[in-house]
Amino acid sequence: MKRGHQVTMKEIAKKLNVSVSTVSRALKDSPELHPDTKKRIVEMAKSMNYQPNLLAQSLRISRSKVLGVIVPELESHFFSSNISGIQDTAYKRGYNVMICQSNESYVQEISNIRVLVASQVDGLLISLSRETKNYQHLQDLYDREIPFIMFDRVTEEIPVSRVTVDDEHGAYQVTHHLLEQGCRKIAFISGPQDLYISKKRKEGYLKALAEYGISEKDSRVYISDLNQESNRQIAYKILEEEDRADAIFAMIDPVAVDVMLILKEKGIRIPEEIALAGFTNNPTSAVVEPALTTVSQPGYEMGQIAANHLLDQLDDIVSDEPQSFVLGTTLIPRNSTLKVK
Amino acid sequence: MKRGHQVTMKEIAKKLNVSVSTVSRALKDSPELHPDTKKRIVEMAKSMNYQPNLLAQSLRISRSKVLGVIVPELESHFFSSNISGIQDTAYKRGYNVMICQSNESYVQEISNIRVLVASQVDGLLISLSRETKNYQHLQDLYDREIPFIMFDRVTEEIPVSRVTVDDEHGAYQVTHHLLEQGCRKIAFISGPQDLYISKKRKEGYLKALAEYGISEKDSRVYISDLNQESNRQIAYKILEEEDRADAIFAMIDPVAVDVMLILKEKGIRIPEEIALAGFTNNPTSAVVEPALTTVSQPGYEMGQIAANHLLDQLDDIVSDEPQSFVLGTTLIPRNSTLKVK
Numbered sequence: 001m002k003r004g005h006q007v008t009m010k011e012i013a014k015k016l017n018v019s020v021s022t023v024s025r026a027l028k029d030s031p032e033l034h035p036d037t038k039k040r041i042v043e044m045a046k047s048m049n050y051q052p053n054l055l056a057q058s059l060r061i062s063r064s065k066v067l068g069v070i071v072p073e074l075e076s077h078f079f080s081s082n083i084s085g086i087q088d089t090a091y092k093r094g095y096n097v098m099i100c101q102s103n104e105s106y107v108q109e110i111s112n113i114r115v116l117v118a119s120q121v122d123g124l125l126i127s128l129s130r131e132t133k134n135y136q137h138l139q140d141l142y143d144r145e146i147p148f149i150m151f152d153r154v155t156e157e158i159p160v161s162r163v164t165v166d167d168e169h170g171a172y173q174v175t176h177h178l179l180e181q182g183c184r185k186i187a188f189i190s191g192p193q194d195l196y197i198s199k200k201r202k203e204g205y206l207k208a209l210a211e212y213g214i215s216e217k218d219s220r221v222y223i224s225d226l227n228q229e230s231n232r233q234i235a236y237k238i239l240e241e242e243d244r245a246d247a248i249f250a251m252i253d254p255v256a257v258d259v260m261l262i263l264k265e266k267g268i269r270i271p272e273e274i275a276l277a278g279f280t281n282n283p284t285s286a287v288v289e290p291a292l293t294t295v296s297q298p299g300y301e302m303g304q305i306a307a308n309h310l311l312d313q314l315d316d317i318v319s320d321e322p323q324s325f326v327l328g329t330t331l332i333p334r335n336s337t338l339k340v341k
Numbered sequence: 342m343k344r345g346h347q348v349t350m351k352e353i354a355k356k357l358n359v360s361v362s363t364v365s366r367a368l369k370d371s372p373e374l375h376p377d378t379k380k381r382i383v384e385m386a387k388s389m390n391y392q393p394n395l396l397a398q399s400l401r402i403s404r405s406k407v408l409g410v411i412v413p414e415l416e417s418h419f420f421s422s423n424i425s426g427i428q429d430t431a432y433k434r435g436y437n438v439m440i441c442q443s444n445e446s447y448v449q450e451i452s453n454i455r456v457l458v459a460s461q462v463d464g465l466l467i468s469l470s471r472e473t474k475n476y477q478h479l480q481d482l483y484d485r486e487i488p489f490i491m492f493d494r495v496t497e498e499i500p501v502s503r504v505t506v507d508d509e510h511g512a513y514q515v516t517h518h519l520l521e522q523g524c525r526k527i528a529f530i531s532g533p534q535d536l537y538i539s540k541k542r543k544e545g546y547l548k549a550l551a552e553y554g555i556s557e558k559d560s561r562v563y564i565s566d567l568n569q570e571s572n573r574q575i576a577y578k579i580l581e582e583e584d585r586a587d588a589i590f591a592m593i594d595p596v597a598v599d600v601m602l603i604l605k606e607k608g609i610r611i612p613e614e615i616a617l618a619g620f621t622n623n624p625t626s627a628v629v630e631p632a633l634t635t636v637s638q639p640g641y642e643m644g645q646i647a648a649n650h651l652l653d654q655l656d657d658i659v660s661d662e663p664q665s666f667v668l669g670t671t672l673i674p675r676n677s678t679l680k681v682k
Contacts (some may be wrong), residue, residue: 064459066456074424074425074440075425080421083415084416084442084444087442087444091444096440096441096452096453096456097441098440098441099415099442100438100439103432118460119439119459120404120460217641261628284625284628287602287628287629289623290629290630297445337495
């Protein structure tokens, strides 16, 4: 081995044919790993004269007292309330917050990470873009031992902490409520199928249907790009079906609002002819008429929990062992679905 | 003078008893100044052996290709659309954007500036917090020759470029429209009186009233803190007046929506009994029932213009001479005011 060459975790991982995260866990003495695995890795690290990344460690001592946040977009109320929760928590603990927006672009997300790391933030809170399907940029961040956690739009492929909402249960709650109101032909307007939240919310929808004896083949799933044009097209499609739906559950509130405008335009009574529900509890959902039944997603609390956990890790109050926080949802029944009052 | 001491613009300003901005303008050969003043300053600078801030200049050559943005809050649709406009423009020109939120706090705004400057952004776009009444932190930024411009919430006290919306004309348009609809007892719900936009929008309101022979003493101005509780209290107060208003013009859409909920709760018909209008054209304003008459504020365009102008200054496409851009507003009449259809 060349003199002065610094052995990396990647090299140790390669030698032993294990993942970099396993090496990292072993060197952090994680209780998750089998003692034999741990021993094997620690011995290899010793024999290769591995030195922990001193730069990363020194950065961790000389703090910038700034956290970096990356969100897919800022125009959504959910992400802006995440940021408020992160920021209020960070300030209380003496930290500033710098925010970057990926604009749902994978390339932009990579560039955001680069810019924030160059600014020497102490840690990052990341919510992935809609386009992100490759996680090498996150793995690189992990390998460089730069502390970060993920929230809302997460991947399970990188061993860092995650804060999410119980999407499946939230969708189950809405669908179950519609079934209780007597609806049996419930259309579900989903977002793009590869989105994590699309999958989870569809699972909750199907689970509730199954409880009422409605099988997946009798389910009614429509895929929208989540923009107004796409939402409107789907609404027209649903209305034209021969055996028309008696309820529509839209994956997010803005979609439900777009659908509501079409139903009103067509003179269809809500909820008598078609019941309508959303997800998120955006401020708008309470002021449309009829007010929209939805599920509240605790965006502010999600931000608080994410920031507190990252700061706890930075301050060594908790270990770097990845945790998964799953926040509960609350059904908010309103007039757009309440047939039985 | 001590050897090695670097003379600042402040010292030149003090010697001549002029402002630092005047010195800066003179050294940039601004056409705004009287030639005699310019000559006097340039000669003093020479005699004091003034050297332009080389650090600032070198920073300007070795670019980070990052712009910093400071906004009062992110939960408002207006500011998030500003940011989208800034960001789309910056990306097209090869720049990244880092955002800080002051949370309407003066102290936080100062801290945001410090963090972004420490991150070596090439320039800043700043929208002031509600609390900011002292501008020394901006003067310091100016004296350090760090390029920045202001947008929406601006001050005229610092000689940098500003991008604003024509608040006065927008409020005039709404009030004029209400008068055309036959309303004569128009209540105006203003925000805190020291806010620049409160002043400007009130001026527009009073100007339209004056054209219909209604004097300021017969105007109906109410001051709200702009939170829901305060908005609701004002709505109740307006409804209890003996000579009740026949129209309400709320300074921003969210206030109008809060008022709408109270009017509906009380069974008051909109617009027949009371016409209602807002300002900003938030997405919500189009989906409430009745849809809300408002004025569109081009938030995205404001961001584009601000970012393009700052980048033009950085690239020496335009001079650093301060410019003032005032964007037009468009009245959007909807059912909440249309009595005459």
